[in-house]
Amino acid sequence: MVRVAIAGASGYTGFELLRILSRHPQVTVTTVTSRAHTGQAVADVYPALRGHCPLIFQNTTAEVLTAEADLVFTALPHQAAMGIVPDLLSRGVKVVDLSADFRFRDPRVYEAWYQEHTAPDLLSETVYGLPELYRDAIARARLVGNPGCYPTSILLAAAPLVKRRLVDPRTIIADSKSGVSGAGRGLSLATHFCEVHDGFKAYKVAEHRHTPEIEQELSALAGEQLHISFTPHLVPMTRGILSTVYAQLRPGVTGEEVDAAYRDLYGTERFLRLCPPGRFPSTLQVRGTNYCDLAWKVDPRTDRIVVVSVIDNLTRGASGQAVCNMNLMMGLDEACGLEAAPWMP
Amino acid sequence: MVRVAIAGASGYTGFELLRILSRHPQVTVTTVTSRAHTGQAVADVYPALRGHCPLIFQNTTAEVLTAEADLVFTALPHQAAMGIVPDLLSRGVKVVDLSADFRFRDPRVYEAWYQEHTAPDLLSETVYGLPELYRDAIARARLVGNPGCYPTSILLAAAPLVKRRLVDPRTIIADSKSGVSGAGRGLSLATHFCEVHDGFKAYKVAEHRHTPEIEQELSALAGEQLHISFTPHLVPMTRGILSTVYAQLRPGVTGEEVDAAYRDLYGTERFLRLCPPGRFPSTLQVRGTNYCDLAWKVDPRTDRIVVVSVIDNLTRGASGQAVCNMNLMMGLDEACGLEAAPWMP
Amino acid sequence: MVRVAIAGASGYTGFELLRILSRHPQVTVTTVTSRAHTGQAVADVYPALRGHCPLIFQNTTAEVLTAEADLVFTALPHQAAMGIVPDLLSRGVKVVDLSADFRFRDPRVYEAWYQEHTAPDLLSETVYGLPELYRDAIARARLVGNPGCYPTSILLAAAPLVKRRLVDPRTIIADSKSGVSGAGRGLSLATHFCEVHDGFKAYKVAEHRHTPEIEQELSALAGEQLHISFTPHLVPMTRGILSTVYAQLRPGVTGEEVDAAYRDLYGTERFLRLCPPGRFPSTLQVRGTNYCDLAWKVDPRTDRIVVVSVIDNLTRGASGQAVCNMNLMMGLDEACGLEAAPWMP
Amino acid sequence: MVRVAIAGASGYTGFELLRILSRHPQVTVTTVTSRAHTGQAVADVYPALRGHCPLIFQNTTAEVLTAEADLVFTALPHQAAMGIVPDLLSRGVKVVDLSADFRFRDPRVYEAWYQEHTAPDLLSETVYGLPELYRDAIARARLVGNPGCYPTSILLAAAPLVKRRLVDPRTIIADSKSGVSGAGRGLSLATHFCEVHDGFKAYKVAEHRHTPEIEQELSALAGEQLHISFTPHLVPMTRGILSTVYAQLRPGVTGEEVDAAYRDLYGTERFLRLCPPGRFPSTLQVRGTNYCDLAWKVDPRTDRIVVVSVIDNLTRGASGQAVCNMNLMMGLDEACGLEAAPWMP
Incomplete structure (x- = not known):
């Protein structure tokens, strides 16, 4: 044990x-x-x-x-x-x-x-603890920096596009929406029930501290320093992050190439689920689990791709991913202890 | 298997x-x-x-x-x-x-x-599938009628009082509050998000079909036919039932006797948790589990007892209890498959 | 002005x-x-x-x-x-x-x-500022004590029954459910979004400070000192109180007498709306208004009456009623400034 | 009358x-x-x-x-x-x-x-019924087509930027989030409480019918045919739309010019409120009103502007704006009947 x-x-x-x-x-x-x-x-x-x-x-x-x-x-x-x-x-x-x-x-x-x-x-x-990107290094690490919740959702959405050079990396925009538990258990007016419930707002527009973390990893994948637009929003729900990621496709890139990129990188991943074509995920389907569910769509009218990812901010966005990293560091199966199916509803 | x-x-x-x-x-x-x-x-x-x-x-x-x-x-x-x-x-x-x-x-x-x-x-x-009351019979049964969600929450709250004759059984009032999933997945205006969210209402006042089910079991415990008042309400949440049960104490009954009754009947139960004195439960602490959490208070000003019980209506109030019954009927440990800790928050 | x-x-x-x-x-x-x-x-x-x-x-x-x-x-x-x-x-x-x-x-x-x-x-x-009971005295007062939110909802529900001696006043039980705004804008774990949302709980069982306020007024109506059971609960919504009030009918009291009592006392009230027979109110229908909507049902199986009242805790339960009192004290029409229809949904 | x-x-x-x-x-x-x-x-x-x-x-x-x-x-x-x-x-x-x-x-x-x-x-x-853009024509019209809820929120956010040619109109991305009442009162699984509550999702990605309506009006302002990316999302709340609009600034455009554009176009508008610098709006602050509250930020790291607008989808996004149009068409003050302050909370 x-x-x-x-x-x-x-x-x-x-x-x-x-x-x-x-x-x-x-x-x-x-x-x-x-x-x-x-x-x-x-x-x-x-x-x-x-x-x-x-x-x-x-x-x-x-x-x-x-x-x-x-x-x-x-x-x-x-x-x-x-x-x-x-x-x-x-x-x-x-x-x-x-x-x-x-x-x-x-x-x-x-x-x-x-x-x-x-x-x-x-x-x-230190190793950045995103198993899909750094699995082997994590297994050898003494110290793992567990990724932020927003970066996890955005990096998993964008990594295949950037790594395979399918998009112009300077056009990436990540519009993210998080449940309130991401703000923690501390007291503040921002998490007072009556100030959040039945409402929706953006916060820390173009200045959230997760921005450089996302840029570090996307730059590494792109092989060049890049900057993104990142806007976090607060959803009146307890758990979950949905990130909507936009980018301009490089000229000539087809939907088939995009599809192949996601399948190649994620096809055998235990905690990544690609939605069937035409279906987009709800945060409800990953609550309490380590899953990231992904869907994407190419828009020929604008030559843009839209990728939507959902995670549970406390599980995949924090503690579930941390347990996954621990499993890797201690030589256990990476899914050990993380296999339970989510609730619905 | x-x-x-x-x-x-x-x-x-x-x-x-x-x-x-x-x-x-x-x-x-x-x-x-x-x-x-x-x-x-x-x-x-x-x-x-x-x-x-x-x-x-x-x-x-x-x-x-x-x-x-x-x-x-x-x-x-x-x-x-x-x-x-x-x-x-x-x-x-x-x-x-x-x-x-x-x-x-x-x-x-x-x-x-x-x-x-x-x-x-x-x-x-047929055996009524409430393990705390009928465990042995369930284990021998070919057909188990799984209890309703409201009856489960109310019977577990009131059983020790009625069985030990600590209250006047004709004075029992059960005021229950349920999450919306209790209404099922079918479509109706009553479960339309905008008609439920941010609001609260009673329904089927003094005419809900769970009434005779509760009365059947309480009457069996009391050894006499009794009638109760039962009012269900709809809470703008997905899962959970909280029942507040009131009854007049028989003359001379003390808090110690009440305490003893709950401990005797439930002290070794796997899926019943008595709250520490002075603390009352939230439905949040039992979500997705087979637990019923209970607390009670004697009010000397009115000689009444107030008992509060919480369950997850889909788990303890339906499918979790059904699995528990299956475990008993098939000779398995009754908690098998039901051990996961609940989420919070 | x-x-x-x-x-x-x-x-x-x-x-x-x-x-x-x-x-x-x-x-x-x-x-x-x-x-x-x-x-x-x-x-x-x-x-x-x-x-x-x-x-x-x-x-x-x-x-x-x-x-x-x-x-x-x-x-x-x-x-x-x-x-x-x-x-x-x-x-x-x-x-x-x-x-x-x-x-x-x-x-x-x-x-x-x-x-x-x-x-x-x-x-x-000082005059207790419930216009339905003390309209004339309020109009002459220099100082009005504006009623608590729970007492407003319970007194309006029970007053006709007690005043007309239709129920045994020692059997009154008030089970109330409030939105979170009743706890105010101050910070506490009890109003943290994640500790409230999607859950339900009772609090201050048989010890809430609104109890003696309710008892003072009901005792005055009954002409004798009485005690009630009062249990407040917290609903994951922002505004609204629903109180479910139970009492044992005096022998021989009929539904017609109950009906007459409510119509006599409230038939001409500007801010009391009696629901049509068989319909029970939701807090949604009074949000942002000074209304108290009421419904009741006699249960012949238990000889009990169940009354359900809904108010907006911030409007009728506090500031709307305060403005109504001000109108009376300053010689204005009591509905002045309070006529807007509520939102729905 | x-x-x-x-x-x-x-x-x-x-x-x-x-x-x-x-x-x-x-x-x-x-x-x-x-x-x-x-x-x-x-x-x-x-x-x-x-x-x-x-x-x-x-x-x-x-x-x-x-x-x-x-x-x-x-x-x-x-x-x-x-x-x-x-x-x-x-x-x-x-x-x-x-x-x-x-x-x-x-x-x-x-x-x-x-x-x-x-x-x-x-x-x-027919006149497109957005008073800020077509006030005079509305006043003379026999038939007004009242704008869609999403278009209202996006057009008011983007109009000054496009009209003053401050951004590259081909780079506009509108990421919108709506309360559930936008789906109407009809029954569908998509508005079932349990399928929406405590969750968040995108829908009709790159194919929502409000897209051409937005493009028609932005193209008219730009003087050229343009296409945008538009992604609607569903927020577990009843009322409100928040749109986050992104666009690439034309080279050399300064924050002062942006500021001047918004103040020139909206400074005297009755139903547009610009937030103080550094503050972003919540949908809560416009519920039940005809207001559109706006805030924007220039991000020098990406040379992009982010604009956030909030409206009530049923009021400004539908019926409030319709009343405003009626006022104009009938020669009344455009704010008549729409002056009430919003609730909070």
């Missing part, structure tokens, strides 16, 4: 890790920490887990986290994560970090969008 | 059976039927199940259903169920019926609230 | 006052105050009001509030209200207080459920 | 007309028709309107509609509208048509996306 600890386990991504791992046949969660809830039982903070988790939240320190763990999930706010990860690694555990702190290859990019990076030396060995 | 078939598998309870059974380690679903979707793939009707279910909907006949099955779930409308169940039983399979057709001991009660009963001879051997 | 000021205008009830009064043909809002938003424009805090309100939030003091006002609405938290109301009155304005501070005739009741009352001398002259 | 009739008054846009006109000081609704509800009282179909509308639905014929009307609103399905409008006009009334039948100048475009046009001769005199 693999022994894991979770740092910052009282937030939504921490809870989602606990939920998934509570049924993982080859993993035992030995330690959970939470500054705010130190000393409280998990089942008291999350009655949903009564009967599924006997653990007590402990204080978040490297010593506590590594005492009985082979791997630590850090589900801490950015900045806090890089404050503790070097210590965790030095104690011999592997780490999957769910914050933004270890997603960037170039510390200057991180510092331009976030703040000073306090562990830049680790960035060269 | 137990082989099961599902009749009427394209509705929400049919899909919920498929979802649960897709991960059941000791069951194979061999056949699914649907009149409306004959010939279509399950994964085309429910994209959520893509990759989890290779079956094609077949036509609903006894012959098709029993060809490769040890047990059949009938998730058909009432009347249609009793039209096919005798034939199924005569072909040697066991049956869990999710309709109302086999919930009543006395066909006259059924006929007063529904219509003529066409298989009244089966009622004497 | 009547000149009014609003103390604590940045909360939801304050905003609702502003919305209603922005179209009131005989009222000018001269002053709005808010401690948290002093110096900010109303239209910046509430973009919905851009173009409808040129005011700037001022600091909340009696001097500011009375400088240009004939009447002041105090939409402050309880305790803060009674801290300023005596000063307001002494400066010669009339006051409609939306907090709980001036709803009780007996300060000992207030003090048993809230805290020490700092202006008990005012209670004897 | 202007006398108006409404054909097809039992759908959501018909009801919204009734709601608005019930408070219009210079209009009397004399006749409402509905094939499905002939003979029923409006207040029975829409209990929200009890006390606000004494009318009975009559059968939909030109004779009934014109008997006591100066102007008729046709809120019928497309095809049905053009079947009756010529007859209405020949009887001397003016018409505002809310269907798609009279929005196109060129019948071939209509026929390519809808079906054969049976009244093509009327198209040359």
Whole structure:
């Protein structure tokens, strides 16, 4: 059995890790920490887990986290994560970090969008935890930077187009819509029920911090530095991200080539499902799962392609993908513990 | 492996059976039927199940259903169920019926609230499928009438009070609130998004057909015929029932006696969770699970007790309980396939 | 034109006052105050009001509030209200207080459920602002205590039954369901979108502070001290309260007598609508209005009556009723400014 | 008083007309028709309107509609509208048509996306009812084709950019998100609560019939034929459309020029509100009103502009705009009856 600890386990991504791992046949969660809830039982903070988790939240320190763990999930706010990860690694555990702190290859990019990076030396060995793109490197990694929720949905949608040079990479526009759980469990007027329910809005237009993360990966695929337009929106629902990605096709590119690109790259992927022609996915069909469901359409009137992807922001966009990365890092089957079918409705 | 078939598998309870059974380690679903979707793939009707279910909907006949099955779930409308169940039983399979057709001991009660009963001879051997009350009989049964969603939530809340004679059974009032999935997948103005969303209403006040089902079971527990007030309401949410049950305490009954009653009856139950004192449950904490979470409070100002129960109407209120009954009927552990922790949020 | 000021205008009830009064043909809002938003424009805090309100939030003091006002609405938290109301009155304005501070005739009741009352001398002259019960006294009052949202919905449902002695007043049970806006605009986990959405729960079971307010008024109608069971629940919607009220009919009472009671008391009321027989109301049909829609049913199986009432908690349950009270106090038509039809859907 | 009739008054846009006109000081609704509800009282179909509308639905014929009307609103399905409008006009009334039948100048475009046009001769005199673009022509028109909901939101967002030639018109992408009421009151699985609630999806990707309507108007503004990408999405809310519009700025265009364009065109508009710099609108702030709230941002990293517009699809996107057009056609103030402030929350 693999022994894991979770740092910052009282937030939504921490809870989602606990939920998934509570049924993982080859993993035992030995330690959970939470500054705010130190000393409280998990089942008291999350009655949903009564009967599924006997653990007590402990204080978040490297010593506590590594005492009985082979791997630590850090589900801490950015900045806090890089404050503790070097210590965790030095104690011999592997780490999957769910914050933004270890997603960037170039510390200057991180510092331009976030703040000073306090562990830049680790960035060269860190692997960006998107299994479809970096499966082999993840399996060998000591530290994985788990992708952001929006980047996961956008990169999976756009990667075949960019990699196969089917579109002009300077024309990519990603219009994304997220459920409210993406904002976390902290209190703010922006997540007050009455300010969100029955309404819809855009936020952080052309300035969201996931932009450089998306650009880093698309640039790597394109072989050139590119910039995209990215607009996040808030949907009055709890879970799910739908990204609508637009790009101009290169002259002469046909629908058959597009189709071949998606099938070649994703045809054997366990957690990518291509919708039948003419059908577009709803976020409902991936809730609580690690799936990304994809559909696309070429519009001959504008020579543009429109790709739609859906994920669960807490599962594929955070904790499910983190468990998948853990599986790869620990030599387990990557789908282990992630096989449950989604609810409907 | 137990082989099961599902009749009427394209509705929400049919899909919920498929979802649960897709991960059941000791069951194979061999056949699914649907009149409306004959010939279509399950994964085309429910994209959520893509990759989890290779079956094609077949036509609903006894012959098709029993060809490769040890047990059949009938998730058909009432009347249609009793039209096919005798034939199924005569072909040697066991049956869990999710309709109302086999919930009543006395066909006259059924006929007063529904219509003529066409298989009244089966009622004497049929077992009411509430495991907490009838576990042993279920295990020996050939035909189980799976309880209604509201009755499940109300009976579990009130059973200890009535059985232990702690309340005046003529004073029981059950005020229940259900998510919209309880109305099924059929089309009606009552389930149109815009007519439900952001609103709340009562319906079938003092005339809902679940009333006699609740009264049958409470009367059996009380040892006398009783009548209750039951008011269902519609909550703008997809899943969940919360029932608030009121009753007048018999003179001199103490909170300790009430506490003892709940602990004695439910203390070792796998799918009943008593909330810690002072905490009341939300439907969110049982979504997608077979749990019933319960809390109660004695009000000394009125000498009344208030009990609150929450279930998922599609899981504990229908398909999860049906799987639990199947487990008992086939000699499996009753929790098998039902152990997953719920989502939150 | 009547000149009014609003103390604590940045909360939801304050905003609702502003919305209603922005179209009131005989009222000018001269002053709005808010401690948290002093110096900010109303239209910046509430973009919905851009173009409808040129005011700037001022600091909340009696001097500011009375400088240009004939009447002041105090939409402050309880305790803060009674801290300023005596000063307001002494400066010669009339006051409609939306907090709980001036709803009780007996300060000992207030003090048993809230805290020490700092202006008990005012209670004897204060009028409970439910126009259907106290219209004439309101018209003569200097200070009106605006009813709570739950009490409004329950008292309007039960008053005819109690006043006409059609039910045993000791058997009254009020099961109420409220939208989230009733919890106000303040931040708490209880109003976090993800903790509320798609779920349902009871709270403050048999201990909500609106209980003594309801009992005070029902006792006055009954001519005897009575106690009720009251359970509030939280509905995942923004606005609306539905109360389901149960009571045992006195022996021999007929449906015709019940019908006559409701028609006699409410037949000419401007803001009470009795549903046609057999139809029960949804909260959707009263949103944004001062209506209370009512329906009832006698259940001969239990000799109980079930009454269902719906209101908008922010309008009839707070600010709409407050404007109605103001109209009466200032000699205007009571419906003035409150005539708009509700949205649907 | 202007006398108006409404054909097809039992759908959501018909009801919204009734709601608005019930408070219009210079209009009397004399006749409402509905094939499905002939003979029923409006207040029975829409209990929200009890006390606000004494009318009975009559059968939909030109004779009934014109008997006591100066102007008729046709809120019928497309095809049905053009079947009756010529007859209405020949009887001397003016018409505002809310269907798609009279929005196109060129019948071939209509026929390519809808079906054969049976009244093509009327198209040359018909005016497209977007007051910000065609106010004077509307005031002189006998027949106005009321714009579609999506086109209204997109045209108001993009018009200043296209008219002032600030963007490359071939790069316009409109990503729109609508509440469910846009799908109407008819029954379909797509509007079943459980299939929509808590989920999000795209539909009719690159093939929605509002596309040519948007292109017709943008082409007229641009002075050249252009094509756009338009993707509609379904938001789990009742009312509201938010459109996010992207376009490539022409070389050298500055934010100041953009700002000037919006202020010049919209600075004095009664129903257009420009958000303060840095703030983006929510659909909540325009619910139930005729407002379009707008915000935009230039992204120097991509030389793209992003414009966000919000409207209420039933008010500005249909019935509110229709009333505004009626006001203009009948010589009334265009804001008459449309001045109410929106709810919040």
